Amino acid sequence: MTLPEPFRLVAFLVGTLAFVGLNAAYLVWVERKGAARFQRRPGPTEVGPAGLLQPIADALKLLSKQVLVPPDADRILFRVAPILVMSPGLMCLATIPFGEQLAARNLDLGLIMVFAFGSINVMAIMLGGWASRNKYAIISAARIVSQNVAYEIPMLLVVVTLLMSTGTTNLQEIVRQQAGGFWNWNILRLGVNPLMPITFLIFFTCMLAETNRAPFDMAEAESELVAGAFTEYAGMGFGVFFMAEYANVLVGCSLATILFFGGWQSPIGILSGVGWFLLKLYTLIFVVVWVRWTFPRTQFYRLLNLSWEILIPISLVTLALTSVMLKLFGK
Amino acid sequence: MQLERTNIVTEEGHETFVLNLGPQHPATHGVLRVKLTMDGEYITRAEPVPGYIHRMHEKMGENRTWAQFLPNTSRIDYLSAMHYTHAFVSVVEKAAGIEVPPRAEYLRVITSELNRISSHLVWFGAFLLDLGGFTPLLYAFDDREKILDLLEGVTGARLTYCWYRFGGVGNDVEPEFVTGTREFVTYMRPRLDMYRQLVTENVILRKRLEGVGPISADQCRKFGATGPVIRGSGVPYDVRRVEPYSVYPELDFEVAVHPGGDCMARYLVRMEEIAQSLRIVEQALAKLPEGPVLGKAPKTVKLPPGDYTFAVEAARGRFMVRVVSDGKDVPYRVRLRAPSFSNLSLFEETSRGMMLPDALALMGTLDLVIPDIDR
Numbered sequence: 001m002t003l004p005e006p007f008r009l010v011a012f013l014v015g016t017l018a019f020v021g022l023n024a025a026y027l028v029w030v031e032r033k034g035a036a037r038f039q040r041r042p043g044p045t046e047v048g049p050a051g052l053l054q055p056i057a058d059a060l061k062l063l064s065k066q067v068l069v070p071p072d073a074d075r076i077l078f079r080v081a082p083i084l085v086m087s088p089g090l091m092c093l094a095t096i097p098f099g100e101q102l103a104a105r106n107l108d109l110g111l112i113m114v115f116a117f118g119s120i121n122v123m124a125i126m127l128g129g130w131a132s133r134n135k136y137a138i139i140s141a142a143r144i145v146s147q148n149v150a151y152e153i154p155m156l157l158v159v160v161t162l163l164m165s166t167g168t169t170n171l172q173e174i175v176r177q178q179a180g181g182f183w184n185w186n187i188l189r190l191g192v193n194p195l196m197p198i199t200f201l202i203f204f205t206c207m208l209a210e211t212n213r214a215p216f217d218m219a220e221a222e223s224e225l226v227a228g229a230f231t232e233y234a235g236m237g238f239g240v241f242f243m244a245e246y247a248n249v250l251v252g253c254s255l256a257t258i259l260f261f262g263g264w265q266s267p268i269g270i271l272s273g274v275g276w277f278l279l280k281l282y283t284l285i286f287v288v289v290w291v292r293w294t295f296p297r298t299q300f301y302r303l304l305n306l307s308w309e310i311l312i313p314i315s316l317v318t319l320a321l322t323s324v325m326l327k328l329f330g331k
Numbered sequence: 332m333q334l335e336r337t338n339i340v341t342e343e344g345h346e347t348f349v350l351n352l353g354p355q356h357p358a359t360h361g362v363l364r365v366k367l368t369m370d371g372e373y374i375t376r377a378e379p380v381p382g383y384i385h386r387m388h389e390k391m392g393e394n395r396t397w398a399q400f401l402p403n404t405s406r407i408d409y410l411s412a413m414h415y416t417h418a419f420v421s422v423v424e425k426a427a428g429i430e431v432p433p434r435a436e437y438l439r440v441i442t443s444e445l446n447r448i449s450s451h452l453v454w455f456g457a458f459l460l461d462l463g464g465f466t467p468l469l470y471a472f473d474d475r476e477k478i479l480d481l482l483e484g485v486t487g488a489r490l491t492y493c494w495y496r497f498g499g500v501g502n503d504v505e506p507e508f509v510t511g512t513r514e515f516v517t518y519m520r521p522r523l524d525m526y527r528q529l530v531t532e533n534v535i536l537r538k539r540l541e542g543v544g545p546i547s548a549d550q551c552r553k554f555g556a557t558g559p560v561i562r563g564s565g566v567p568y569d570v571r572r573v574e575p576y577s578v579y580p581e582l583d584f585e586v587a588v589h590p591g592g593d594c595m596a597r598y599l600v601r602m603e604e605i606a607q608s609l610r611i612v613e614q615a616l617a618k619l620p621e622g623p624v625l626g627k628a629p630k631t632v633k634l635p636p637g638d639y640t641f642a643v644e645a646a647r648g649r650f651m652v653r654v655v656s657d658g659k660d661v662p663y664r665v666r667l668r669a670p671s672f673s674n675l676s677l678f679e680e681t682s683r684g685m686m687l688p689d690a691l692a693l694m695g696t697l698d699l700v701i702p703d704i705d706r
Binding site for chain 1 (some may be wrong): 372469470536
């Protein structure tokens, strides 16, 4: 890839937008098909072969709807929220390396940037809920803030644990360190931290909670809060929130792939490439879908207890263990 | 919905707000409205506001003949229509002294229990939907479909059956119904095992239900709660055993009781009831006698003047019909004692101080059918 810089920028801008848009649309289809298979029904079949044109039909329907703003809503915040919620997904993908040469930006602070922008997602949902001036939406906004505060901490502790062994926040560098077979992947680096698989589970759980996926979808909780923070959104406003959920799942699973499963590295050490990255990414996304359609929703205070009583202590233990191991055995 | 500025302040000095749960809300399964006074996510007061689907069934009973009122009873609790028509035909039979052939009694028991299973399956799916688990609903409806197909073959209806007649049942069943029901019983038992493994033993579900929404036996008595709600509080009150009717005394089954009183207890009671209903269906099929299915009943029923009651164990609890006759062909008064109404009246007292999702789980275990509340 030796395109001149301006062309490279445009190419990656278009590429990232297209990738997010395509995934947000077609992960909805995957979710619906997956849910249907878990529930022994065919799922979408009408629009196009195997319902493949369904996301386009949905988007057209949502786009053709009137943009409704409740009379008491804060008009500016109400409209800004869907845009804000979509932005972290797009921004974070700029630094995600899909392959050896395939990354929009090779940032040394890539990992930190992902987390910095990741927090905007929560703020945007909170703003949307708050601006709606709907009681259900406000309950949902309050929930999502406390949920996020509880889950950022174990997630960042896990990331700090990883950083201690990688020694860099450059995502490409992190992937390069994991080259040469699946035993070199971070999840199996038991020499650095024997609890690494548990660390991954904590990361994955926190990722589900951060992206508001079941069983932690407290903010939406359609059987309790109608549609939570999105109750007052109609048409594409709702559609963007919906797409943003999948964009965030995409970013979360990409990050898990890079941090724990060796990014584009092949599990057998040869033929590394973008294909492996996508395979790992979509396997993780499938697990996310699987979890959603298998488990009921947890109760809100149990979720917080889970974070404060189990996840944070365990991640602190792994952090301490890793530092001791590194000090004793070095690199 | 606007935020109201209310001056209601809790004892701790927190400002409260009013949240209208319903009449259209996913968790109320119909047009029930609950006016919640909330302190954050905690409920300080829950006031059920029924009446959105009131259809004056009792008043309708006063201006149509006994036979004409019969279809109305299946529209009250649409999920357990068999039990409701059973109560009404039985009160008329009792008052008029109409004999019911044994085959008809057995067929009534078989169809009633199938109806109970299908009702509990709807509850199972809908309740898990309330808890945010989508998938079991589709599995439960798959099983229920088999019952609906069986009952459709017999009664012609899939939901609001009106098959029981004064003196028996409308028509005899085909042999296919008997074999089909036997097949269903053998099919359903492993399914119950699967539900136990996949749903009941799920750790998230257990954490959400165990110890949540405790209802004491005294509270149940105070509000007249019946059915799985009182049995989940450790009281073995089952009309089929306490006030035996039809051929239930000849059948061997256990009353499902759980002493817990929490949501999990009521959940387990209903799941056990499905198993017990399967037992009843199996035995009743084995004992099903030959013979006529409709006894001698007069063309126009006229009850001797008097006051008559009859209760059955419906899927949600004790359903009782009280009719007052002045000797005409039209009832003087029809009173319907619906279980959902009494079960709902528990909600205000038990939900106080609970968090919204827990209260909705509690409401789910009461298994409310809104037309049954409003009648």
